Every structure is written in C-alpha cells, then in structure tokens.
Amino acid sequence: MNQQWLTTLMSKGIELEQSLRQQLQTAKEGLKTQLEDRGIRLSAADLAALLEEVSPKVSHAALSYALDIVRPFSAGMGLRVSRLSDTQVEMVIPARTRNLNESNGMHEGALTTAAIEAAKLLWSRHAPMGDFEVSISRIESSFYKTQTEEARVRLELSETTREMVLSSLRAHREAKAEAEIKIFDDHDQAVADFHLNLNFKHTPAIAGQTT
Structure with missing residues (x-):
C-alpha cells in the first residue's frame, strides 16, 4: 500500500514538473516574441533588477531563462543563476x-x-x-x-x-x-x-x- 502511494506521488510530481517547465518555456517564447515585435532589446540585468525586489528566486530563474535569449551561443547549456x-x-x-x-x-x-x-x-x-x-x-x-x-x-x-x-x-x-x-x-x-x-x-x- 505504501509503495503504491509513493509511486503515485512520484508520478504526480513528475507531471507537475513537466507542466511547470512547459508553462515557463511558453512564457519565455512569448516574451521574446513580444520584445522583438516592439524592437526592444532584452537586458538580462534590467530584468533581474525589476524582479529582484519581489523575489530573488524569481529573479534568478528569470535571468537563467533570459540567458538563453540574449546569449545564443550558450543556449541549451542550461546555465542557472543561483546568486547575484x-x-x-x-x-x-x-x-x-x-x-x-x-x-x-x-x-x-x-x-x-x-x-x-x-x-x-x-x-x-x-x-x-x-x-x-x-x-x-x-x-x-x-x-x-x-x-x-x-x-x-x-x-x-x-x-x-x-x-x-x-x-x-x-x-x-x-x-x-x-x-x-x-x-x-x-x-x-x-x-x-x-x-x-x-x-x-x-x-x-x-x-x-x-x-
């Protein structure tokens, strides 16, 4: 019984993680499109400054995704900002x-x-x-x-x-x-x-x- 419960819990956790990743990816692509449509060049540092007062963790996560937008060479490396x-x-x-x-x-x-x-x-x-x-x-x-x-x-x-x-x-x-x-x-x-x-x-x- 406990094993079944644990398996179910792990399955739900994986589904939630995949859903969150998809939502973040969709948001990133939408942000990039909107900025390009307006002729705005995204600054990772400015994005961090705007978000940091609200939540450092959110700021670092946003910066990590922004790196994939403003640095095409390193896109796909999965670099994450853990402290800034x-x-x-x-x-x-x-x-x-x-x-x-x-x-x-x-x-x-x-x-x-x-x-x-x-x-x-x-x-x-x-x-x-x-x-x-x-x-x-x-x-x-x-x-x-x-x-x-x-x-x-x-x-x-x-x-x-x-x-x-x-x-x-x-x-x-x-x-x-x-x-x-x-x-x-x-x-x-x-x-x-x-x-x-x-x-x-x-x-x-x-x-x-x-x-």
Missing part, C-alpha cells in the same frame, strides 16, 4: 549531455563559456545608460579535476575595480579590467579557475532617444 548581487555572481553549470565530453566529464569549453557568461552578467549590472559592450581579449585557465556532476562558477567584483572602470568609461568611453573566476564542485573543491582580461566600450545614450 552588485559584487558577486554564482552560476550553476548542469551536467547535461551538451556540457560533457566523451568521458562524461565537464567539457573544458563548457567551463570556459560559463566563466565568460558569469563575468559579463556581473558587469552588466553596472552598465551605464547607452550601448555597453564587454569583450574578452585574453584567457588563462587551469583545470584541476574531472567533474562529472554540476559545477558552480563564482566571481567577486571589488568596489575599487568597479569604480575605476566606470570612471574610465565616463572619461574615455573605454576601459580595461581583469577578472579571477573560480569553479567549484558541490563540496567546494576546486574544479578550474580562469583569469580574464576584459575590454569595455560605452556609447552614451542620446537625450530623447527612444528604443
């Missing part, structure tokens, strides 16, 4: 087939892509009004272990670095910075780390300009 503030970001890389190599370990390319996405996402929270671009000029990486389960990308941004970059953008519309990104497993053991050289460009918004 003005100075920190944590992104989860799931151990799905797309992210694994032939030995079922986390692919070095997937780790590298997630590190870059995390850096761009954190800096996008501080983007001045107008067009803001972040590009990578150099990457140095070290890989410490084969990771067969999900991994977590972490980056912290110091206030000093942030203010130096923003000051340079205001004065010269260009800036440079470095970022140290670390990747851990669920036991906080080091999986890899990356040293990125970042280039920033900013074109101020024109007064009265509309999107």
